Every structure is written in C-alpha cells, then in structure tokens.
Amino acid sequence: MSVIKVLDNIYSVGVLDWNVREFHGHTYSTKRGSTYNAYLIVDEKIALVDTVMGYFADELITNIKEIINPERIDYIIANHVETDHSGALPALLNLCPRAKVLGTAKCKDGLHRNYYAKMNFEVVKTGDKITLGKRTLTFIEAPMIHWPDSMFTYCPEEALLMPNDAFGQHYATTERFDDEVDECELMDEAAKYYANILWPLGAIILKKIEEIQKMNIPIKIIAPSHGIIWRSQPQKIIDAYLNWAKNETKKRAVVVYETMWQATEKMARKIIEGITSAGVSAKLFDVATTDRTEIVKEMLDAEGFLFGSSTHDNGMLPTIAGFLQFVKGLMPKNRIAGTFGSYGWAGGAVKEIEEIIKEAGMEIFSPGIAVKYLPDEDEFKRCFDFGVSFAKKIAGKL
Numbered sequence: 565m566s567v568i569k570v571l572d573n574i575y576s577v578g579v580l581d582w583n584v585r586e587f588h589g590h591t592y593s594t595k596r597g598s599t600y601n602a603y604l605i606v607d608e609k610i611a612l613v614d615t616v617m618g619y620f621a622d623e624l625i626t627n628i629k630e631i632i633n634p635e636r637i638d639y640i641i642a643n644h645v646e647t648d649h650s651g652a653l654p655a656l657l658n659l660c661p662r663a664k665v666l667g668t669a670k671c672k673d674g675l676h677r678n679y680y681a682k683m684n685f686e687v688v689k690t691g692d693k694i695t696l697g698k699r700t701l702t703f704i705e706a707p708m709i710h711w712p713d714s715m716f717t718y719c720p721e722e723a724l725l726m727p728n729d730a731f732g733q734h735y736a737t738t739e740r741f742d743d744e745v746d747e748c749e750l751m752d753e754a755a756k757y758y759a760n761i762l763w764p765l766g767a768i769i770l771k772k773i774e775e776i777q778k779m780n781i782p783i784k785i786i787a788p789s790h791g792i793i794w795r796s797q798p799q800k801i802i803d804a805y806l807n808w809a810k811n812e813t814k815k816r817a818v819v820v821y822e823t824m825w826q827a828t829e830k831m832a833r834k835i836i837e838g839i840t841s842a843g844v845s846a847k848l849f850d851v852a853t854t855d856r857t858e859i860v861k862e863m864l865d866a867e868g869f870l871f872g873s874s875t876h877d878n879g880m881l882p883t884i885a886g887f888l889q890f891v892k893g894l895m896p897k898n899r900i901a902g903t904f905g906s907y908g909w910a911g912g913a914v915k916e917i918e919e920i921i922k923e924a925g926m927e928i929f930s931p932g933i934a935v936k937y938l939p940d941e942d943e944f945k946r947c948f949d950f951g952v953s954f955a956k957k958i959a960g961k962l
C-alpha cells in the first residue's frame with residue numbers, strides 16, 4: 565500500500581496483505597486479505613500510531629521514508645500488543661532509537677514478553693495526553709476490546725479516533741475510505757470481523773461506547789488498524805456495533821449440520837422447508853464444506869440456530885464438534901437453539917449438542933429430533949413440523 569493522505573500531515577503508512585487467507589491461527593478466514601494500518605502524524609513532533617505485521621516492516625519503513633526520515637519519529641503509539649500491529653516495532657526502533665513508545669501497562673508487559681527488546685516505554689492511562697504541536701493525542705484505555713492491553717488514541721483537533729482493532733475489517737482494497745468502496749461488501753466484512761472476534765465482548769463494547777459518548781468528544785473520522793477508514797459515515801459503524809453488542813436479532817434462522825451418509829442432510833432440508841413455510845427466513849450450511857467464519861457471520865443477527873449431526877462413536881461428528889466449541893466461546897445472547905440428526909444403532913449426537921447449547925447459555929428448543937438411518941414418510945413430516953414449530957418459536961407465536 566502506498567502512502568495515503570488521511571488529512572493534512574496525517575498519513576496512512578500501513579500495508580496491504582492481499583494474500584493472507586487465515587488469521588489468528590486458523591480461526592478466521594480472510595478471503596479478501598487484510599491490511600495492517602499505521603498512521604503517521606507530522607507536526608512539530610512526529611508520532612506513529614501502531615506499526616504492522618513483522619514481515620512487512622520493510623514496507624512500513626519505506627512508506628514512512630516517503631514522508632520523513634524515520635529517525636525523526638518522537639513517539640510510537642502502541643495501541644495493541646498483538647503482533648499484527650507491533651511486529652514491525654523492533655525493526656523500526658532500530659531506526660529511531662530515541663522514540664518513546666507509549667501504551668498501557670499491559671502493553672508494556674506484552675511487548676516485553678513478545679520481543680525482549682530494549683525500548684523507551686512510557687505507560688499511559690485514560691485521559692493522558694501528548695502535545696505534538698498544533699495537534700494533541702489523548703489516550704483511552706480499552707481493555708478487552710479485544711485484549712487486556714488494548715487502547716484507543718484520539719486526536720481532538722481533527723476529531724480523529726484511532727481505535728486499533730475496533731471498527732476494523734479484514735479487507736484489502738486499493739481504496740482506503742468508506743466512500744470509495746462497495747458499502748455492502750464493507751459492512752459484510754465489518755460484520756464478519758465483529759462476529760468472529762468481538763461477539764463475546766458485547767457488554768464491554770457497549771460500556772466503552774457509552775463512556776466515549778459521555779466524554780462528549782466529536783468523532784469525524786474513525787481510522788482502525790484493519791481495513792477501511794470511516795470518514796463518510798463513522799456513525800454507521802458505531803450504530804452497527806451498538807446493535808451487535810446489544811445482541812439485537814432478526815426473526816431468521818441458521819441451520820448448520822454435518823452429515824455422514826446424507827440422512828442428516830435430508831432432515832436439514834426438510835426442517836428448513838418447515839421453517840420457511842411458516843414465514844421465517846432461513847439459511848442452511850454444511851459445516852464440513854463451508855467456511856466457518858462465514859457461517860458465524862450469518863449467525864450474528866439470527867435469532868434461532870439449529871445444529872444437526874449424524875451420530876458417530878456415540879456423539880457428534882468432529883467438524884461440527886469443533887464448530888460448536890467455537891460458537892460456545894462466542895457466548896451468543898438472546899438466542900434459541902435446537903438440534904437434530906440421524907443415527908444407526910445408538911444415538912448420542914443430539915444429546916451431546918443439546919449439552920453444548922446449554923453450556924453456551926442459549927435457550928434450548930427441545931426436544932431435538934433424532935431419526936434412525938433414513939427418515940421414513942412420517943419422520944420427514946416430523947422434521948417439517950419441527951421446522952414449523954421452531955419458526956413459530958422464533959416469531960414469538962409459540
């Protein structure tokens with residue numbers, strides 16, 4: 565990514581990672597790549613807000629050199645210790661050893677434990693401020709959005725919020741601003757990011773947005789550390805976060821299954837016929853062949869989930885087991901979930917899935933429906949009726 569001017573003397577100097585397809589280990593698929601954003605603020609003093617993934621350090625440094633000699637950097641703001649934002653810090657510090665690194669106490673500890681590098685680190689807290697010249701930077705601690713060390717940086721003179729991971733998207737494009745890209749694609753990536761990374765943190769996010777609203781600070785631009793900069797409609801992403809954090813749902817269902825010899829799949833198809841016949845929209849996913857990150861995104865605003873599995877070794881199949889483990893960690897609130905599946909000689913999957921639904925804190929729609937081998941005509945009718953009842957439950961008519 566070449567250097568992009570965000571505002572007068574404020575530049576985006578981060579990098580585009582077109583080819584990354586997995587993030588956070590294998591937990592997040594990034595079909596549109598990602599960006600690691602860093603912002604250079606040139607005033608009487610010079611500050612860099614965040615760095616980039618370590619293997620892109622040279623590109624970051626080249627970008628900075630287009631604007632200034634890196635040795636002139638006075639401050640490096642480390643909003644977050646995770647290596648996609650701090651990986652290039654040690655290489656950069658070699659070029660500006662006198663630069664002061666600013667971050668939270670947990671960031672200081674995290675940087676030490678990641679790099680064991682010598683750095684001139686100063687701990688900052690919410691409300692602390694540095695003056696660059698015409699501009700100042702204020703810090704807002706944001707623990708668990710999404711790591712304990714996380715912090716937002718705010719420039720009041722520009723009404724510019726740099727909240728690191730919050731409001732981000734894994735979305736590589738040559739365009740850098742919300743008014744330059746397809747809005748549906750942008751919101752799709754923003755939702756996917758929220759669902760897969762931030763969903764369990766809704767209560768903390770709501771509190772933080774409330775805290776910032778009480779500070780009464782204007783926000784004209786939100787420049788996150790991944791993806792597009794929100795300069796045209798910053799309130800759009802704030803409102804979306806408020807909805808997602810409140811776990812607001814639509815009357816729709818997501819059906820996710822794994823099947824061994826297609827009996828469970830046939831049940832899923834009949835169930836979804838029942839759901840839609842009752843006027844509720846539904847989507848169906850075979851978890852073994854569908855990108856899990858996309859399924860989770862689809863679940864973000866759906867009120868009801870149905871999970872199906874064939875029974876194997878007295879329990880559910882392994883792909884849906886891993887999927888449900890992930891879903892449990894997301895702790896979805898205000899959801900109704902049920903289960904179904906086919907078995908051969910002894911069941912087990914339905915019971916096992918029901919246990920996970922309860923552990924995840926979702927309202928259980930029971931009893932689940934288990935069928936021996938392939939459903940017969942009556943059992944298909946039961947599957948259909950199960951779908952109808954589930955739809956009525958979602959619609960509040962049961």
Ligand code: FEO
Nearest residue numbers: 644646648729789
């Ligand atoms: Fe983009 Fe939490 O790192």
